[in-house]
Amino acid sequence: MDIVTGVGVLDKAMTVLRSVADEPQALTQLQESTGYPRATVHRLAAALEAHGVLRRDVEGRFELGHGLVALGNESQARFPLVDSARPILSELRDHTGESVQLFVQEGHQRRCVLSLETPHGLRWIVPEGSVFPLDAGSAGRVLSAIGASNGWVESVGEREAGVASVSAAVHGPADSVVAALSVSGPIERMSKQPGERFGDAVNAAAAELSRTLGG
Incomplete structure (x- = not known):
């Protein structure tokens, strides 16, 4: 169930993350799975990659980033x-x-x-x-x-x-x-x-x- 907060860019970024959580996806796949325009998907994915919550695998597909590991460990500790x-x-x-x-x-x-x-x-x-x-x-x-x-x-x-x-x-x-x-x-x-x-x-x-x- 997707959560819609009314903060458009955040909701879209989370949709991108959830799509990648299912399996690594190339930009074209991300565009299809999210339904967003190619330019929007590229901008969001690149920003999430810069923050370390997405990364590229050896085939260039977007994958969950290592930055999520540290956040997950901290969340679990608290x-x-x-x-x-x-x-x-x-x-x-x-x-x-x-x-x-x-x-x-x-x-x-x-x-x-x-x-x-x-x-x-x-x-x-x-x-x-x-x-x-x-x-x-x-x-x-x-x-x-x-x-x-x-x-x-x-x-x-x-x-x-x-x-x-x-x-x-x-x-x-x-x-x-x-x-x-x-x-x-x-x-x-x-x-x-x-x-x-x-x-x-x-x-x-x-x-x-x-x-x-x-x-």
């Missing part, structure tokens, strides 16, 4: 939630056999900061960094503090047809909700009552992560 969550989500994935995710709220949206996939061939993939609305899906409702009477919230085909999920809140200091922990997958395996099947496991994992964070 935001230890992901490191604390990884072993807990890994255990939850192995226990449930389904994909697991961790979402945090960003304004009126939610961002996936950790995603571990099930080994099943048929699976629901949520790329890390993906942004979704708060008003659809179990994780969005958890972050909005809506409908968690059982400690968990479930959704069935709400945001994406054929997908079910169950989520629970992760609490930090002062009992603040800092994230939503989710299990998601095809309805065929999750069933139409994913909370009954995985709610207790999701609650337990969220509670363990909360204790780790001092919640």
